[in-house]
Amino acid sequence: xxxxxxxxxxxxxxxxxxxxxxxxxxxxxxxxxxxxxxxxxxxxxxxxxxxxxxxxxxxxxxxxxxxxxxxxxxxxxxxxxxxxxxxxxxxxxxxxxxxxxxxxxxxxxxxxxxxxxxxxxxxxxxxxxxxxxxxxxxxxxxxxxxxxxxxxxxxxxxxxxxxxxxxxxxxxxxxxxxxxxxxxxxxxxxxxxxxxxxxxxxxxxxxxxxxxxxxxxxxxxxxxxxxxxxxxxxxxxxxxxxxxxxxxxxxxxxxxxxxxxxxxxxxxxxxxxxxxxxxxxxxxxxxxxxxxxxxxxxxxxxxxxxxxxxxxxxxxx
Amino acid sequence: xxxxxxxxxxxxxxxxxxxxxxxxxxxxxxxxxxxxxxxxxxxxxxxxxxxxxxxxxxxxxxxxxxxxxxxxxxxxxxxxxxxxxxxxxxxxxxxxxxxxxxxxxxxxxxxxxxxxxxxxxxxxxxxxxxxxxxxxxxxxxxxxxxxxxxxxxxxxxxxxxxxxxxxxxxxxxxxxxxxxxxxxxxxxxxxxxxxxxxxxxxxxxxxxxxxxxxxxxxxxxxxxxxxxxxxxxxxxxxxxxxxxxxxxxxxxxxxxxxxxxxxxxxxxxxxxxxxxxxxxxxxxxxxxxxxxxxxxxxxxxxxxxxxxxxxxxxxxxxxxxxxxxxxxxxxxxxxxxxxxxxxxxxxxxxxxxxxxxxxxxxxxxxxxxxxxxxxxxxxxxxxxxxxxxxxxxxxxxxxxxxxxxxxxxxxx
Numbered sequence: 106x107x108x109x110x111x112x113x114x115x116x117x118x119x120x121x122x123x124x125x126x127x128x129x130x131x132x133x134x135x136x137x138x139x140x141x142x143x144x145x146x147x148x149x150x151x152x153x154x155x156x157x158x159x160x161x162x163x164x165x166x167x168x169x170x171x172x173x174x175x176x177x178x179x180x181x182x183x184x185x186x187x188x189x190x191x192x193x194x195x196x197x198x199x200x201x202x203x204x205x206x207x208x209x210x211x212x213x214x215x216x217x218x219x220x221x222x223x224x225x226x227x228x229x230x231x232x233x234x235x236x237x238x239x240x241x242x243x244x245x246x247x248x249x250x251x252x253x254x255x256x257x258x259x260x261x262x263x264x265x266x267x268x269x270x271x272x273x274x275x276x277x278x279x280x281x282x283x284x285x286x287x288x289x290x291x292x293x294x295x296x297x298x299x300x301x302x303x304x305x306x307x308x309x310x311x312x313x314x315x316x317x318x319x320x321x322x323x324x325x326x327x328x329x330x331x332x333x334x335x336x337x338x339x340x341x342x343x344x345x346x347x348x349x350x351x352x353x354x355x356x357x358x359x360x361x362x363x364x365x366x367x368x369x370x371x372x373x374x375x376x377x378x379x380x381x382x383x384x385x386x387x388x389x390x391x392x393x394x395x396x397x398x399x400x401x402x403x404x405x406x407x408x409x410x411x412x413x414x415x416x417x418x419x420x421x422x
Numbered sequence: 423x424x425x426x427x428x429x430x431x432x433x434x435x436x437x438x439x440x441x442x443x444x445x446x447x448x449x450x451x452x453x454x455x456x457x458x459x460x461x462x463x464x465x466x467x468x469x470x471x472x473x474x475x476x477x478x479x480x481x482x483x484x485x486x487x488x489x490x491x492x493x494x495x496x497x498x499x500x501x502x503x504x505x506x507x508x509x510x511x512x513x514x515x516x517x518x519x520x521x522x523x524x525x526x527x528x529x530x531x532x533x534x535x536x537x538x539x540x541x542x543x544x545x546x547x548x549x550x551x552x553x554x555x556x557x558x559x560x561x562x563x564x565x566x567x568x569x570x571x572x573x574x575x576x577x578x579x580x581x582x583x584x585x586x587x588x589x590x591x592x593x594x595x596x597x598x599x600x601x602x603x604x605x606x607x608x609x610x611x612x613x614x615x616x617x618x619x620x621x622x623x624x625x626x627x628x629x630x631x632x633x634x635x636x637x638x639x640x641x642x643x644x645x646x647x648x649x650x651x652x653x654x655x656x657x658x659x660x661x662x663x664x665x666x667x668x669x670x671x672x673x674x675x676x677x678x679x680x681x682x683x684x685x686x687x688x689x690x691x692x693x694x695x696x697x698x699x700x701x702x703x704x705x706x707x708x709x710x711x712x713x714x715x716x717x718x719x720x721x722x723x724x725x726x727x728x729x730x731x732x733x734x735x736x737x738x739x740x741x742x743x744x745x746x747x748x749x750x751x752x753x754x755x756x757x758x759x760x761x762x763x764x765x766x767x768x769x770x771x772x773x774x775x776x777x778x779x780x781x782x783x784x785x786x787x788x789x790x791x792x793x794x795x796x797x798x799x800x801x802x803x804x805x806x807x808x809x810x811x812x813x814x815x816x817x818x819x820x821x822x823x824x825x826x827x828x829x830x831x832x833x834x
Contacts, residue, residue, distance in 0.1 A: 111620060126651065257452025258453070353660055355656065
């Protein structure tokens with residue numbers, strides 16, 4: 106009886122374990138997006154890549170990034186602050202500031218720089234309380250309400266005495282309040298989070314990409330390897346370097362000759378500004394030889410007419 | 423073993439423990455401490471496998487528990503914190519059962535669970551969202567069921583393996599428990615001359631395969647990001663490397679950076695760290711993180727005492743308990759990264775049982791009467807009630823706590 110119980114228990118647990126492995130293996134594969142038809146998209150700049158991936162519904166892909174830079178700067182409080190380039194016309198920031206002043210927000214226009222005055226305003230840790238007294242009964246989004254709760258403990262304290270995370274939360278909340286209260290005057294800086302500097306970071310954070318192979322031009326390799334060798338958290342296996350970024354997404358940095366054989370259709374993103382025509386032809390050659398199979402290729406920067414035709418021909422096949 | 427009078431004590435201890443943890447838990451209507459990271463992270467993780475804004479290198483079970491709590495009690499201060507209020511209160515009951523099974527003495531069980539109920543660090547953490555509190559609850563139940571299996575009170579090691587799985591899916595350092603409990607089970611089988619592959623396979627499946635499967639399942643949302651099993655292994659190695667690389671500068675909180683970050687002193691000296699939040703005349707509201715010096719400082723002498731008793735009486739359960747404590751604590755001591763006082767809550771089941779065992783044994787040697795035990799329990803409760811308002815952020819007369827602050831690092 107005892108022996109029988111042991112056999113049954115062991116069998117059930119082994120079955121549970123094996124089924125877990127099968128389930129996770131299938132579950133992971135099943136969440137990788139696959140495009141019906143392979144596509145090439147030509148983009149004005151690398152900052153537009155994230156939007157291209159997002160609109161194509163990309164999720165859980167391996168990214169082959171042909172670029173000199175990784176584009177994985179962390180998204181931080183800098184995106185909550187205003188910059189002059191966010192306003193369509195030079196006078197828009199001033200008009201927005203004047204509207205805020207008319208509504209009763211404490212603004213400082215002495216310096217004459219409207220963007221600096223807006224940033225000073227959102228650096229006030231009690232802006233939410235001011236907003237509440239001005240816009241009685243005003244509603245905020247669920248995300249903003251979460252930030253209100255989040256900042257409850259330190260709102261009202263001198264901004265300079267807050268730690269980095271608290272400052273970041275205050276700035277984000279204040280920017281969100283202004284964006285939601287003045288939708289026609291306040292630029293939507295928080296929504297446009299992906300730029301050329303951080304689009305890979307955003308893609309990794311949002312699960313668009315799960316592994317990144319970053320291929321740098323041969324000419325830049327000596328500098329890249331020298332810089333990467335100095336980082337404690339970057340490991341080297343001779344010809345390649347490996348590190349992790351946000352969400353633990355691995356990034357393998359290598360030259361074109363070290364690209365591994367990949368068993369699935371990947372995302373390819375090429376910044377043509379860093380590759381010569383000959384190197385571009387080599388990259389396109391990877392597709393010809395089926396060394397790389399991609400279902401979405403995004404290209405920004407310079408691309409010769411000949412290489413473009415070659416790339417299109419590859420995808421027309 | 424658990425008779426009617428014990429059940430009565432158990433109910434009183436749990437009710438007392440719950441009252442201490444629940445009273446005023448919803449007072450702070452905003453996120454406190456790690457709540458600003460853990461609650462958004464739990465939403466992101468369960469929905470999309472994203473760890474942001476928390477760190478990606480910790481096991482994720484706590485996110486499911488947090489979401490379960492929020493689904494049950496709502497997205498409000500109660501929903502955020504009730505998980506730990508309940509786990510913390512029930513930990514006292516689980517500890518009572520464990521101590522009773524281990525020492526076969528209701529006095530030890532009662533004292534140990536009372537010590538846990540009033541422990542200032544455990545009370546403080548039971549009112550937050552931190553993962554350690556639920557992990558301690560699971561660990562205590564795992565030890566209880568393991569002990570019952572080793573003693574033959576139950577025939578199945580599966581309940582022990584189940585709770586061990588919950589521990590490992592909460593924190594990595596419970597892997598030492600996996601190794602130790604499996605080793606104890608194999609050793610017992612060997613001693614009983616039941617050394618057959620079927621037996622070993624059975625123990626392996628319960629104490630290793632079941633926890634491992636549960637650990638893997640906790641990562642299901644992470645797999646929904648498209649990951650494969652081989653990528654999971656690589657991610658675990660990356661997580662280990664990342665954890666090993668942490669140093670003090672890495673932590674954003676000024677409070678953490680200035681607080682004790684080495685486990686060496688946990689059971690050797692008073693650790694009382696914090697500062698004044700608000701002052702109103704002679705009253706002050708404090709944020710204090712502390713061990714419980716009169717109890718925690720007994721830990722090592724009590725471990726030696728229990729080890730001696732285990733040796734003298736050839737009591738394998740007591741010996742195993744001490745070995746497990748030393749193995750768990752040993753890994754904290756040898757690890758290179760900073761470890762803060764809040765992690766010491768992991769050891770509270772050990773600390774409370776060891777201290778209670780020592781005190782009850784000494785009182786027995788001195789032929790203490792029931793009245794003496796009553797006085798001792800009263801003293802434990804009084805000490806806990808003295809610390810309670812301080813660690814739960816209530817206004818307290820500052821002068822009453824000056825001697826305590828003098829032992830630690832509290833600015834007021």
